[in-house]
Every structure is written in structure tokens, then in C-alpha cells.
Amino acid sequence: MLYQDTVEPEVLVHKPWFLTSIFAIVLTVCLMFNLEGTSFGDIMRPVIGDPVQSGIYGRVAIAFVIAVMFCVNIVLIGFIPMKAQIGIVWVELLLLSLAFFKLFDLSMPFIWKNVPYLITQGVVTTIYVSAVSLVCASLIAIVAAIAKLSSNGFAYAIASFYTSFFRGLPLLMQIYLIYLGLPQLGIVLSAVPSGILALSLCYGAYMAEVFRAGIQSIDRGQWEASRSIGFGFGLTMRRIILPQAFPVVIPPTGNMFISILKDSSLVSVLGVWELTFLARTIGQPTFRYMEMLVTAAMIYWIMSACLEVAQSRLERHFARSTMR
């Protein structure tokens, strides 16, 4: 059951049918790939001899060992309490990712030499572009959401045209249209303002739908009750509706914020010196492209993780009222 109640369920990973089916799936998956050439084949050398020449026996042995290790792993994890389970699985996945990146044979001194510049120039520009777009997009979104819910035909038409148009074009195309197309009307914006404008308009459209869903999720009785005690529109929205709608819109809005952070990388096509642009231009000419890509990816992930932590704290704060 997907909510906290007092019935303690049996641990899924300790049920025999579940365990055997997981074992069978992992075994078949490992048999499909030729894992003899990898470092796992080297580890198995005492058992199967030279991995490359061990043929079908080697493949089955390697797949069997991997499947057994995986099943023992999940059985042991099933014994510990939930918070510890989360921690252990995260650590295991992080170690697997690190092992994956180790395969690329990256040059760590090159990475450490360039990380300070990536942060001082790239991260600062990225955060600046994302933060300004975020604020503008939220403001546009709340106005558009209310317009789409109103009974005023003029407002509804403009808001629905706006959301349809700016959700209908790819963001990259919107950036090019604003940078190259607006000058035809005489409005010449430089690269960073064009990027911020495009991001705000595009994400304003998406967030308008999110806010509209949040407002609509409030029971009709709340509107009727506030009218019956004499509240006008502004007072109802500020005091009754938006405070109740806010916890509902936090997860999707957090989604949008993290998405804006990543989509700010599209401004690099206009030549803005943000994180993706720097990773490309430092990495390509020195032919150390992989190092820079992995570093930039990790930096983006860390920034998104900070936003995720902020979002979960905000959710926990508003979930106090639903605790039992």
C-alpha cells in the first residue's frame, strides 16, 4: 500500500517466488552479453581459466556468479530498516557509476585544473540565467493559470493561445526565433536576455498548466464558503485557495525548476559562456572532451540535487498538517 499505515507487510525480497524470478531474469540478461572481456572475467580467472578462451562454460559461470551476488545483495538489504536500505542502495549505485566512469580512463589532473574556472564562470552564469528565468516564468504562469480558469473570453483566449504556442515549439527553436527573429521587428536583444526571455516564456506555459491543476484541485466548497463570508476574488485567492494549492504544486514545480536549470544549457548555442559551452570549448580543442563532459554532468547533477533537497524539505514542511 502506498501510504503509511500500521499494517507491517512481509518483506518482498524474502518471498521465494520473487527471489527465483529475479535470479532467472539477471541470469538471462547476463547470458545475453559477452562479459568475458570485462574485468569481471579477469576476477573469475581462478575458476574458469583464461576468460577469452573459456567459451560457453565461462559465460554461464560469470552470469551465474553475478546473479547469485545480486540476489544475496538484495536479500541482505531486505533485513535492515527502511532509512538504512535507502542509504545502502544509494551508495551501491554511486559506486557502480564511479566504476563506469573509471572505464573511460579520464585524466584527473586536467579535470582538477579546469574545475575552478568551470565553477566561477560557468556555474555562475548558469545559475544566473536559471534563477532569473525561474522567477519570470512563475510570475507569467500564475497570471496565465488564473486567465485560463476565468470566465472572461478575452483572457481565456490569450492564455490558451500562449500555452499552446509556447508548449508547441521546441525550446531551441524558440531561442533562435527570439534571437534572430525579433530583430526583424526592431527589437535587438543580446544573447543572455534572449535566452532568459525564451526560457521564461516556454516554462511559463508549462508552469501555467501546473498551477491551473493546483488551483482546480481545491474543492468547489472552498470557493462557495469564501463567497458566503463576503470575500472577493483577491482575498479568496490569497487567503484560501493559494495556501491550499501550494503543497499540491510543489512536486511538479520543483520538476520545472530542475528542468530550467538543465535547459539553460541551450543558451550555449548563442555563444553565452555558461557551463555546457565551456565544457565543449575547453574539451574539444584539447581533445579531452570526455573529461569535460563528465565534469560538467557531475556539476549539473550536484546543482539539481541541491534543488531536490530544498524541494523535499519544503514538502515535509507542508506535510506537517497531514501527519497522524
Place this chain on the structure above:
Amino acid sequence: MNRITKIIASASIAIVSVTIGTSVYAGEVLQRVLDAKTLKVAVGTDWGPISALNANHELEGYDIDVAKGIAKYLGVKAEFVTPGWDLIVAGNWQGRWDIGMGQMTPTTERAEKLDFSENYYYGHVVAVVPTDSKAKELSDLNGAIVGVTTSTLEEQYLNQTLTPNWIGAKPIEFKFKAGQVKAYPSANIAFDDLRLGDGIRLNAVVTDQESAATAIKSEYPVRVLGTLFSAPGAISMMKVDNEFREKISAAIKSMKDDGTLSKISMKWYGADNSVEK
């Protein structure tokens, strides 16, 4: 005046000022450069010896030094912006930058949208193959998958639509017909695909000889197969200011006459590419 007349008058003043604002031609760019005491130069950051970021994350290269020399001749400072090759070639710069570098060849199609200065670079285009490729001459590349930078003369050469319509151009001979042409935003990405091996993603890359030399110097497993054609490079500007174009051409000519251009070329290329051979 009554209201209607006032509205019509202000509207017509607005329209007239807009049209006047867009029809100032002589000296506009030059005046802007001299007033701001800054020459805005569009370059790339991953163009190898032409312009790239050095270890201190500053731009340096042949184009950078030439632009600084031109700025000194005009008595202003040079400021560099990095839009992207396709944005420079597209024209309609809207005053975002004043000159575009990148050794653009002054073809007649480009001359419809852009003004060109005197040539400041003379180079040739080569075909590069992986070291394990079986090709021995250029005709072996018939039907091959060839990588090239987008919006360049090399791309037109591969599509066999190139006509040598710049000053001093020699007739072009199409030495092979590519089976498939893959366009990349820059030559570095094409070389990354080429180094995987012959036929994995590409059989060959067509680019200028200096990019090829840089890749070979960075120990990419590639070799030059042969020369395809020669083309000059010039500085591009918007087609709005004749005085500005003449000033830039005069700047390049003075750099040629006092030997600065040759010195810059020797520094970055190890050979004098600033004169026609």
C-alpha cells in the same frame, strides 16, 4: 489641434523616425566603433590555431592577433564575442558585433549578405583519412562517408555545388564523389568520429590543412590523403558601411606591408600563409 489630428501626427512622426533610423548608411558602423572605442569581433573558441582558449581561459590565435592589430590601427580596443560559425555566416548581425573572423572565403553568395575586406589568409583544403584506411589516392574516396563542417566551402565541394567565384580563384576539380556527406558544427567533432577507425562512423574528413595538422599533432591516428583546392580567407562585415570596409581593408594592407601579418602567421602556423602561393 483636435484629437484625431494629434494621433495622426504622432503616428506619422513615429513611422518617419523609424524609417530614418534604419536608413542611415555612411559611416554608421565606423562611428559606433569609434564612439565606443571598442571593436567587437566575432570568433570561435574551438577553431584550433585560428582562435581557441588557452590554459588561462583567454582567447588566443591567428585571428585574435589579426583582430588586435586591426583594432590598434583604428585606435580602439578589441572585444571578442563567440556566437558560433552558423550565426556569423547567416548575416543580419543587428550590430551585435562589428566584424566576423574565421577566414571566411568571399564567395558571391556570401557577398550578397556580407561585405568582405582584403584577404588575410591563404590556405588549402585537404582530405584526411584514418591511418588504417586503405585509400591511397583521392579517387579511392568515391562513395565514402565524409565528414565536414557545416556552412563551409568544403561542404559545398563535397556536394559538388562549389563554384570558384572569388577573386583569383583557380578552377575547381572535383576529385571524388562522396557517398554520404555528414555535416558537423565543428571540425573537432568530425575528427572524434574519424579517429574511431575507417568506416565505423566516417571514412574521411574534409577540412583546412591547419585543422588537419592540429589533429595530427594531438596524436590522432589520421593522415592527410591529398589537397583538394585552395581558398583565401577574408574578414566579413555587414553591408551597411563602405567607409568601415575600406578602413578594415587598409588596416590589413598596412599589416601586410610592414610584415606584421607574416610574423603572426609564422607564430601560429610556422609558415607564411598570409600571401598567395
